[in-house]
Amino acid sequence: MPEIKKYKITEPYLDLQCGLGEAPFWEKDRNTLRFVDIVKKKLHFVDIKKGPSSHKQWDLDFNIGTTADIEGNDKEFVFGGKSGYGIMNRETKESRWIKKMWTNEERKPDGGGKPGKGETREVRMRSNDGSVDTKGRYYVGAMNDPAIVDELTDEGVLFRLDPNGSIHRSKDSITIPNGMSWTLDNKYMYFTDSPSGSIMKYPYDVETGAITWDKGEIFFTCPIEGGVPDGHAQDEEGYFWIALFGTGKVVRVNPQGEVVAEIECPTRCVTCPGFCGTELFITSATEEDPEKYAWSTKYQGGLFKIDVGVRGCPLNKFKNESKA
Template sequence: MQENAMTVAVALDMSLGESPVWSVARQTLYWVDINNGHVYAWRPQDGGAPTRIALGEKVGCVAIADSGLVAAATSGILRLAAEGEPERLADNPECKNEWRKEGEKGRGNRFNDGRCDAAGRLWVGTIASDEASPTAALYCLDRGELTRRLTGIGISNGLAFSPDRRWLYHTDSLTRRILRYPFDVDTGALGEGHIWVDLEALGLPGVPDGAAVDSEGCYWSALYDGGRIVRFSPEGELMAEYEVPCPHPTMVAFGGPDLSTLYITTATQHLDAEGEARWPMAGSLLQMKAGVEGLAEPSFGA
């Protein structure tokens, strides 16, 4: 694979691919299709198609657990094992009980972007049901207790941690700004956030969606409706832009044996038939040699 050349890793037709996460121990990439409630698992070295399970509800993100996965679905946070029914770890406090009924759109906020910190806590945000109102929040699941940590959010996204564990990155995609918060990994405490990157000031298109941090402390962000991946230095300076062969990249993750392959999930949800014909790679899992190594993802509860 040529460095910085973007190709299809797995050809799919995902409505809203999201949350790629690489397990070093299993040499497996996991991701979701939010709108269809699908969780994928794929081992690139095996060369076959990914496996897929259907949760029967929208699923915003997944995180690695010592055994299986943890998924933040519409109704709550679930532990997924290889066999048996999912174990419910926490209910979604922003979702009404009628979430399973037909035609119940707009009756609550669902979980969206999330990941684990180095202490094994799961941080996960919600998205407003109308994708506009500041009714969403950022939560932390720690030792069985789900607590609200940030409020007044429209679309919680871009969650990542610096390699030195001193900073938590987060965005409300609607603001087109990425904030950085002082972070204490021992206690999980957040300091006061400040604007770290402003897409408007930089003249960048789209909104900041999912993200990952590399071993050099640089932050990689997928710009939804911007058709590109951007890399920022630890000081928030724009270092590189990589065009994506479709307008809606959603999130990135570092994987592969040396953690230097960048995997990119994409979406078709805002494309009509003409758009899908114009962007045939939309909805697939893409890949690119990043030229830098990523970081191993922590496990939930570790």
């Protein structure tokens, strides 16, 4: 096994007390970090050069789970929101839905479906993590909304929005969709259903967006008891930085799935890392068991930062060829 390099973060970059901080995204052209708080329905921005004092937040009417930039459009960004895909203006805060995820049938009362809660499937679901492939397709995973559903079920779906505006269901029967990325040669896709404890690797057809689900292999399994892989980011060397929710750790994993570095954070529920140059920003959530882990509550929901000396992989942009 390779030697494990150790990092330690002792305090947050921003002490925000997010309910569920997620989706750190580097707006490279602006040198700004964009991230969300799904539970509190907020969108956050911070100018990397100016630092924490530049922090701004927007209050939203609905939750957003994931965002991505749009090719050729620096004023707007695309997002996976409560009930579908939308576009938001970076300067005016105005937003519009461009493709709803759920069918007319799924917008009808269904007795609560599998969890027995939520009048319709659309009502009891929300977007979670997402990522754009090299052809500009935007994958977004939807899951039961914990604000409505007491116990999560496998009603989740991985959706794909193509540049032409068409929407596709790539995979059903998902519980908590997280951590999506591709090998540097785009021959494989990595995908995480967090409760499984593992990140899976699947053959990927970059020309069609087809994923060969029946030929998946385990790439990485969380080695810490009680932890699960949440979001992840890739660096330019093809290594992964994976947030292990419930452990307070973000690990760097080589292409063989071995841990080679470990970042210790001062709160347990770390959710997702994201690169801004060589700096790794890490979002987190409210501590789920504050009585047992009182130490974790002080900086719960904070945003953390550490320079790891390697740059992140460039993020793909959504191609909005339909001009929605």
